[in-house]
Amino acid sequence: MILKSQVEWALHCCAILAGLPDGRYLSTKALAEFHGLPKEYLSKALQGLSQAGLVDTSLGPSGGYRLAKPPAELTFLEIVEAVEGRQRTFVCTNIRANNPCRPKDHCESSPCAVARIMWEADEAWRAKLRGVKLSDLVGILSQEVAPELWKSSFEWVLERAG
Amino acid sequence: MILKSQVEWALHCCAILAGLPDGRYLSTKALAEFHGLPKEYLSKALQGLSQAGLVDTSLGPSGGYRLAKPPAELTFLEIVEAVEGRQRTFVCTNIRANNPCRPKDHCESSPCAVARIMWEADEAWRAKLRGVKLSDLVGILSQEVAPELWKSSFEWVLERAG
DNA sequence: TAAATAAGGATATCCTTTGTCCTTGATAGG
DNA sequence: CCTATCAAGGACAAAGGATATCCTTATTTA
Ligand code: SF4
Ligand code: SF4
Numbered sequence A, B: 001m002i003l004k005s006q007v008e009w010a011l012h013c014c015a016i017l018a019g020l021p022d023g024r025y026l027s028t029k030a031l032a033e034f035h036g037l038p039k040e041y042l043s044k045a046l047q048g049l050s051q052a053g054l055v056d057t058s059l060g061p062s063g064g065y066r067l068a069k070p071p072a073e074l075t076f077l078e079i080v081e082a083v084e085g086r087q088r089t090f091v092c093t094n095i096r097a098n099n100p101c102r103p104k105d106h107c108e109s110s111p112c113a114v115a116r117i118m119w120e121a122d123e124a125w126r127a128k129l130r131g132v133k134l135s136d137l138v139g140i141l142s143q144e145v146a147p148e149l150w151k152s153s154f155e156w157v158l159e160r161a162g
Numbered sequence C: 001t002a003a004a005t006a007a008g009g010a011t012a013t014c015c016t017t018t019g020t021c022c023t024t025g026a027t028a029g030g
Numbered sequence D: 001c002c003t004a005t006c007a008a009g010g011a012c013a014a015a016g017g018a019t020a021t022c023c024t025t026a027t028t029t030a
Helices: A005-017 A028-037 A039-051 A076-083 A113-130 A134-144 A148-162 B007-016 B028-035 B039-051 B076-084 B113-130 B135-145 B147-160
Strands: A055-058 A064-067 B054-057 B062-067
Touching: A005 A028, A005 A039, A005 A064, A005 A076, A005 A134, A005 B113, A028 A039, A028 A148, A039 A064, A039 A076, A055 B028, A055 B039, A055 B113, A076 A113, A076 A134, A076 B113, A113 B007, A113 B113, A113 B135, A134 B113, A148 B135, B007 B028, B007 B039, B007 B054, B007 B062, B007 B076, B028 B039, B028 B062, B028 B147, B039 B062, B039 B076, B076 B113, B076 B135
Parallel strands: none
Antiparallel strands: A055 A064, B054 B062
């Protein structure tokens, strides 16, 4: 069970978009080039962000993506779910229904304890991601990334932001 | 990102094995029949439990599986990891290394903030599973499963336990 | 008008999961 | 000792999802 690599891509892209000046857009092409990713496939991840309403888009030259809300209001969970989907990581195939001792008319209405426990763990994972804002990430990165690299990356992006 | 169905199978099988009298074994055949699962494929999941040291095995007629330790000392996490593996759900492909602004001699030693945050969420999931014992599950099931079904299932198992 | 862009459909490739089949070596019971 | 039964595991096939590419369409900006 491994998350799609698109999750990593989307998070990185959002971190970049968070540094974009108001009203400007950054294209898929620029984001793909900056991260060394296949443009067409990265596009699918960005479309996921768009469909989830996390980013705004603009067409034509100088078009691209920008965040739909401030980084402080955008959580990791939203980004992860936009790309990875909202389905729980544990799915019940209801194998208890195959119990040979089970009467024909027997019908369990609610999910069994196994599923509930696994779903609680799933929710703990989501709660952790829900508690981290995109602005938190930017704050950490701004402290950890080497200043000259931080600056040159910012300028690289600005040159290409429409 | 969805857990293997074998995780559900292994948890159910452990719950059954937890009710086995001391010193007796239950075969793959019986476990597969009880849950309505393909015997050969369920065998792979049970081999995972065996390799992780969670169950003891015995060969020959009246052989099979039994728990290697009391249900109160067996956690959900152990069972899940025995089948699903211990790899983290978020893997870093280090796309930051593709940054065109990155100097040739630049070398990030430690994982970046994105990975650390995702790994913290992963650990929250594991911590939740680590906190649930197999005995907890048996306790809940013994209260929730209809008494007559519980009893007949127990007898069904006992008839086939070697 | 022309170039650039997002959106998305179609398709191909690779890998994981799921599932089956068979062999091997060990063991209990007769 | 003999035989049926068992776990272990290798080989292999089918199905589905992830990854990746290519192309078309509608839209917008310069
Ligand atoms: S364990 Fe939960 S999920 Fe699996 S069958 Fe029983 S109820 Fe369904
Ligand atoms: S985000 Fe974390 S995982 Fe992804 S590249 Fe940067 S460091 Fe590696």
